[in-house]
Amino acid sequence: MESSPPMMRHKRESGEGPTVLRLALARVSSREGLFLALFLALLSAMPFIVAAHPQLTDYPSHLARYGIMLDGGRDPFLARYYDFHWQLTGNLGVDLLIWPLAKLIGLEPAGRVIGMIIPPLTALGLIAVEWVLRRRIGIATLMALTFIWSPAMVLGFYNFCLSLALVLLSFALWVRLDAWPRRWLPFIPIGLAMWLCHASGWGVLGVLVFGYEFHKRKSLHAVLATWPLVFPLIPMLLSGGAKGALSYGSGVGIFKLAIWIQAMRDQSFMLDVATLAIALLVLLAAAMARKIDGRLGWATLILLVLTFAMPRHFGGGDYADYRLIAVSLMIGCLAIDWSAPRWLVWLAPVLFLVRLDLTCAAWEVNSRETTQILKALDYMPRGARVAGIIVVEARGWALNPFEHVTSYATVRKSALVNSHFAIPGVHMLRLKEGGKGFVDPSHRIVHWPGRKVWLHNFKPAKQADYLWFIGRTMPSSLPEGAKVLFATRHSFLVRLANRPVAR
Known part of the structure; x- marks a missing residue:
């Protein structure tokens, strides 16, 4: 079969540009x-697919509240520590x-x-x-x-x-x-x-x-x-x-x-x-x-x-x-x-896609760290009383996904934790033990550069059996008699020397 004349080929080639331009300028x-x-x-659901644990700041505390609500007082530890009033x-x-x-x-x-x-x-x-x-x-x-x-x-x-x-x-x-x-x-x-x-x-x-x-x-x-x-x-x-x-x-x-x-x-x-x-x-x-x-x-x-x-x-x-x-x-x-x-x-949608990609990447990394942090639960008995402490960097920009991770102790170990939304008259969840102030935000410490984190007199720890720490800045002191049971790069669990409470 004979090839096309040079002039015909030139017309087709020169027509490709205008065709692409017409497509780009046309209405969808x-x-x-x-x-x-x-x-x-x-x-838009991709972050939940790439991460083993949803990296939403308040999510663990909400999950714990749902669990207490659904339990209805059947778990003896949850019944002892919490009330839920619809x-x-x-x-x-x-x-x-x-x-x-x-x-x-x-x-x-x-x-x-x-x-x-x-x-x-x-x-x-x-x-x-x-x-x-x-x-x-x-x-x-x-x-x-x-x-x-x-x-x-x-x-x-x-x-x-x-x-x-x-x-x-x-x-x-x-x-x-x-x-x-x-x-x-x-x-x-x-x-x-x-x-x-x-x-x-x-x-x-x-x-x-x-x-x-x-x-x-x-x-x-x-x-x-x-x-x-x-x-x-x-x-x-x-x-x-x-x-x-x-x-x-x-x-x-x-x-x-x-x-x-x-x-x-x-x-x-x-x-x-x-x-x-x-x-x-x-x-x-x-x-x-x-x-x-x-x-x-x-x-x-x-x-x-x-x-x-x-x-x-x-x-x-x-x-x-x-x-x-x-x-x-x-x-x-x-x-x-x-x-x-x-x-x-x-x-x-380019801005949406760029932001979504960055969110997915952060979720995947932070979820892996959450998995490591949650291994502390293996060293904690059911019904433990836990004083959670999260160090939030004052100069940080990214929202901290770990602020309520300690609430997983309630979800998986029926523990009493101080990271719940449980203010009387505001929330449906109430705490029976732990004393006044053993609720959100008692677990948060805002850390400023150049300052040290002191935990020797951390008030919630006086009402707890365990102290669960999560943060980038390690503390300079711990409550007297504390014994480290488990640690990761940015977290640790210690057994406190408080007098045991009769159960």
Whole structure:
């Protein structure tokens, strides 16, 4: 067969460049954008897959609380050390969900599975919102994915993060049922369910609904459209709320500045601050180019204001204002209404992927260290009284995943530990022994460079049989008579010389 003439070959070769350019500048199809977003949604669960132990800061203490709750007083040691009092409160999402799941697959697998579900479920919520608003998936969702792994998720705020995922799906349903005159019917129970999962999530749903309705009506009467969501106010008023439910804390101005700087705090200072800067610049550019969808734009503005107006403590929970920063940025990115060219759509999730890769790497390393640290449990009898101590480096940036690792002693050894969230009037978990103050944060010591860590007079150790230390800075002293039973590079377990308590 004769070869093509040189002129024909030249035309084909010179046409390849323009073809690639046309593809890059073309708009993505609705199917292409959807498939890309769904793939990234599944990918968001990767940290839970690469790590043997979820590296969420508060996770071990939550897991211990679930275990005490599920035990119901059958374990003699748990019954002796702990009380669990159910309360109707806006912070029960995973507490209720783990009940049937743990019965099926066990406590630790159930906690892991729920955590693994939350990021993809949040991504599906983002996809649902953009799809129902625009019938396409573009840079809005792909940029918003970055904020799934926010500090709230890294810290292990399970109930809040689950509620946010469900709120996005609920808001998508609100938009989808816009023309139905009885839309209020399903949203009365939905509003109650969102509040039961987490009160802050319920508040975010109210803001999203108000912002959407305000854009349509251009009137404050839009607040009346949110009436199906107000019914959780009844149990809130009847219960009277938790002690210390509203508090700004000290140094409000400095704290507000600090939480904004740390808006996406995770592993790398440079990357985390750059993430915040990029998000704000993109939102500013979109606003100047009039590419903000008002149906989400008003909610974004309200959420941004709330990050400054909200107190730090709300409903017994901490960082109520802090966790809203990532939510406001997520909704802000979702509000970007721009049918961008293909190359920009595929570029949009790069920040999400880079951050996810760094998180996966850190989880894999820290999980291996957790496995080594937990070998200390082999030297601890069931029902031990343990004074945990975690040294937190004041100058460190990465969130410390080991702050509540000592709570695994309760999960696996039915031990009394001082790292639980068990403040009377605030939490459902109560301690019967250990004395006043044998709860979070009595196990934390903030270490400043140049200073020594002294443990000879560590108060919780006076109420314990064992002292379990975890930290990068080793102590300069131990309680008198302490005997080291087990040690790793950054942890050790000692038997204390306290007089044994009759059991």
